[in-house]
Amino acid sequence: MGYNTWNDFRCSPDMNAAAVMALADKMVELGLDKLGYRYLNLDDCWQLEQLTPAGELQPDPVAFPDGMRPVADYVHSRGLMLGLYSCRGWKTCAFRGASAGHEATHARQFAEWGVDYLKHDSCWASGSTEVAFAQYALMRDALNATGRPILYSLCGWSSWYAPQGASLSHSWRISADCDEWANIYVAIRTNEQLAEHAAPGAFNDPDMLLGSAVDAPAHLTPMQVQSQFSMWAVMAAPLLIGSRLLSMPATDLATYTNAEVIAVSQDVLGVQGRPVWSNCPQYDPLDNWWMSPWSMPFDVCCMWSRVLATTAAILTGMATACRRPAPRCAGLVLLPLGIVCALYIGVLWYHRPHVDECQQVWARPLTGKAHALCFINFASEPARVVCDANCLEAIGLSKGTAVQVRDLVNGRNVSMHALDVLEVTLNADGDSALWRIQLL
């Protein structure tokens, strides 16, 4: 549990040493630390584009004039832990200096600075699974060799990391960046088949929690913020607040500080929930196939594709506007290039994330003979979602069992003793209900 700067600051120069101190203060002031949000993670852009001649990462000297050690010291002095970001490729996704070939040097730097968490991304690296596993293992071993406990979080945006995840890291990203509701749907659908790979201390990571601040680089509605939080709790996912922290909307704060939902997330049984009822279509994970041989998350790939397509369009226009023989030759090359780029963009557009018109019920077993149940409506119309006898059976419950049902989001008991069909009516576009079923 913690906070990550990416959806709050992106690469803004405002992400600097003073801001990190203010963020640490804010986490304590809001009481987030007491609830378990302990990691303050700096994402991409804390570092320069170039490594030193010795291959070391260089903190941005304007943003972090005294380097990272004092930043870590301050964060620690507030009882929190510091996370940093790097990448297994030759550049980060935002084109800053990265770790390929320098794993040992960078791990030593992280340990010397007092870093407690490393998010290791996957841009500008080979798309082959073997190479990815080997590169991630290099950094795992380098971190272990430092002797400092550093939580290692892989970020390869693909479900195929899950079977290997626990041998490489503490958490592994399974899908695209959650920067809109459609990507949250994609993350949930991707995660539904990966529960068996998670265990206490080793988690499928469907990405950060996205807030509702409309001035943030990406945001949801407050209702969707609530639903993402409930689903992340049931999926035993890392809870990393990835939105405005210094000016968090009151509704987001209320969502993220709901101790009963956090208790589901942190339940020591550590079991990831599964869908026990669904009318959603079969789902095949998108994974990061689109940028082979380069590994790239969908949104970053789209950004670079737009740059490529614009360049190709300008060059094609210039070449075809010229008349004489040499430009005509250039036109022959550039015109097909433009067509290929347009086709590629078309493929990306066709495969863009979308939300299906459907509903699901997820269940997670908890300690003390209890279960958490999340009902969710992805459709664009309100829906009644029912956990019928088959659904109850999938949870291991049967009709007539004596239970107490509690609505965790609203903090009230739903009076029911002999268990019957459970049903709830949900609003359109991502409404949900999170219940705790306690066997009596």
Ligand code: GLA
């Ligand atoms: C990728 C990751 C994001 C973020 C950015 C930073 O897109 O998936 O979470 O770290 O890179 O550039």
